[in-house]
Amino acid sequence: MIDQNIIRLTIPKIIWSLVFAISIAFISCSPKSTYQDYIADVYQTSHAGDNLKLISSYEASTSAPEGKPIALRLLPDKEFQKYYGFGASFTESSAWNLATIPMNLRQEVLTRLFNPTKGAGFTLTRTHINSSDYSNNHYTYVEEGDEDLSTFSVHEDVKGFSGDENDQVRGIDLVDSGYDIVPMILEASNIPGADFRIIASPWSPPS
Numbered sequence: 001m002i003d004q005n006i007i008r009l010t011i012p013k014i015i016w017s018l019v020f021a022i023s024i025a026f027i028s029c030s031p032k033s034t035y036q037d038y039i040a041d042v043y044q045t046s047h048a049g050d051n052l053k054l055i056s057s058y059e060a061s062t063s064a065p066e067g068k069p070i071a072l073r074l075l076p077d078k079e080f081q082k083y084y085g086f087g088a089s090f091t092e093s094s095a096w097n098l099a100t101i102p103m104n105l106r107q108e109v110l111t112r113l114f115n116p117t118k119g120a121g122f123t124l125t126r127t128h129i130n131s132s133d134y135s136n137n138h139y140t141y142v143e144e145g146d147e148d149l150s151t152f153s154v155h156e157d158v159k160g161f162s163g164d165e166n167d168q169v170r171g172i173d174l175v176d177s178g179y180d181i182v183p184m185i186l187e188a189s190n191i192p193g194a195d196f197r198i199i200a201s202p203w204s205p206p207s
Helices: 004-008 011-022 057-061 092-098 103-114 181-189
Strands: 042-044 053-055 124-129 197-202
Touching: 092 103, 092 181, 103 181, 124 181
Parallel strands: 124 197
Antiparallel strands: 042 053
């Protein structure tokens, strides 16, 4: 359920809330001073029988028994699997969230995701073919039974939003009702310094 109180957040909180909503794999690097006074509860589930056991600060800080030292040998000239990049997903829910904020804030969100110096500099993204579990409603690019794809169209990813797609989003104001997945991808690609690849695939059955 989309929290309608998000609209009442301050501008910086809106930006960061949307950055994390859009990215399902967002990694943030912050100065140590930001978290140095933070104390977290640590829970442990183990093969020994622990089931979400709350670990005390003593247990969490206790070092492991001394064992045989391990030497790591780095071979920088030896290559194995190729790495193509890190990134996030372009989904209909992402586009809908961005459609609820002004353009300048929307571009700030995309800058923090795709600009390599002012943001995370994501280089690999994915998007769904047809609707997915991150869509406001169900749709396909072709009509059922169309084996020669004569009815193929990506209109659903271009047409924008009515603001009344389903009960979860009804009642939340849209700033840009013409925004959608394809406009979002085009806008992200125009962010200064943005350089990313897109993997497009069906996410939901039949796939």
